[in-house]
Amino acid sequence: MEKKLSSKYIHMYMSISRVFIRLTGNVLKLFPFAMVICPVVWFYLCPEHIISDIVNDWQDADTLEKILLVKLYLKTVLILTVVSVVVLYLSSDKFMRC
Structure with a gap:
């Protein structure tokens, strides 16, 4: 009985892993793709005064602030x-079958 329970927990641990x-x-x-797409979408949707503030802050910043x-x-x-990967997983059939 105890051996059966331990193999059950091992199986659960392996599936979670x-x-x-x-x-x-x-x-x-997806990370390299997101590094390009996120700023493109953000600059497209962001108001112009916010973008100009960011550019001015970047120009006035020293090296530590830029880092x-x-x-x-x-x-x-x-x-x-x-977040996008987790939402995709939660809305997928693989999650619904568990």
Whole structure:
């Protein structure tokens, strides 16, 4: 009985690990695409005065502030990519069958 329960937990752990690895792989595949598409869509939809403020801040910033802005951009794109992959997974048939 105890051996049967432990194999059940191992099977559950392996299936959760497979899903996590699949989602991580999808995030890594979409991340370069999102690095290009996110700013394009954002600049298209963003009001002009906000874009001009960002450009002025970039020109007035020193190196440390520019590095912080680039890190903020990369974190934002990564979060958007992870959210999109998770939403796609949750709306897929693979999730509904579990």
